[in-house]
Amino acid sequence: DQQVKQNSPSLSVQEGRISILNCDYTNSMFDYFLWYKKYPAEGPTFLISISSIKDKNEDGRFTVFLNKSAKHLSLHIVPSQPGDSAVYFCAARGISGSARQLTFGSGTQLTVLP
């Protein structure tokens, strides 16, 4: 069962406009939600996170919103830049034994058009 879902495999946005990437989850036991960005031939890099007790976290051009009742989070990028073109993974942190494990969605390929 997929506990974290990203239903849009791809998204194209014009440079300077807003990019909105969406993610849904099913497990209420996650304590943090994170967004990672991945360029080809590189590992994922951490972008921004939000605690499950918050509803918004902002860092420069990146804002993550969490709607706990809908079990939905979104990443807003404003303004979008061509360098933002990458695969974006939503991840949720849960517990496995003594470990804090990340459960990832399948990713959304963002393309920012100049």
Place this chain on the structure above:
Amino acid sequence: ETGVTQSPTHLIKTRGQQVTLRCSSQSGHNTVSWYQQALGQGPQFIFQYYREEENGRGNFPPRFSGLQFPNYSSELNVNALELDDSALYLCASSEGQGLEAFFGQGTRLTVV
């Protein structure tokens, strides 16, 4: 400060063989997690090592095993390789259960 490095970057193995993948964690990080990323999917948690002990495991069979060494580097071993084991294997290091995990570039394993 060096980042997370993985070796080799690419590998081709035959079904039934065994493989060992290696990961050097970021300086100062004592926790290493391994993930498998199949084509078109997100990374899937295999297991985590903290101070040389496995402290969490995902839904992977026992033929996936690992080690962590005193310098906190780590190995992922896979026995009796199957075609479905073909994937990108990612290693991530963190300090304890810190929120931010730093990923290596991955090892692309192809089983033929």
